Amino acid sequence: MLDTVLDGLSLVCLIAAAGFSVAAGVGLLRFPDVLSRLHAATKPQVFGLLLVIAAIALHERSWLTLATLLPVFVFQALTAPIAAHMVGRAAYRTGQLDEESLVIDELAPDVERSDRLG
């Protein structure tokens, strides 16, 4: 009984991860500029991977497997925000963003002030 429930949970996790992945793909195609595409693209990088790792762990049900899976999530959770930050920074600093779609640009006054002081 418990095995059946855990296997079912593992499959539900996989389906949810696939859903996140599809959402990222649709966002990548439909969104207008780099920053909004980045927003869509970074969701499955962390949460989709977490769901897949949970699915593997629920299917295998062994501490050894969980211990070998943990570094995957740790590496990804540490490096994905760095990559997204670098891309977002490069996009902002080179002006590759849709100024019309911005509600507020809180970085512009700070950049202007640092340029004035420097």
Add this chain to the structure above:
Amino acid sequence: MTLFHSIAAGVVIVGLALTAIAALVRIVRGPTILDRMVASDVLLTTLMLAVGSHMALTGSTENIPVMVAIAATAVLATIVVARYVRRRAMTAAADSQPGSGADHA
């Protein structure tokens, strides 16, 4: 349960394939190099999700090292390209600087 297993496998295969195709379209069409980099990041993540889903669906664990290697090194390409874009913009600004600098002086 076996029927649910087959349905889940089908959903995962179709979903990940759609994402990979969407990322490929964005790599081909993407107007800027950063768009292409974000899309190739998504393609790599989709590959990692596919490897993991395969392991969860078949009950094997031999591909976990592949996932560790991809997760640890995926960030390098993105950082290199982001720094390249920034440096190229700075070089272009420095090239156009003398004219405007003379105006300031």
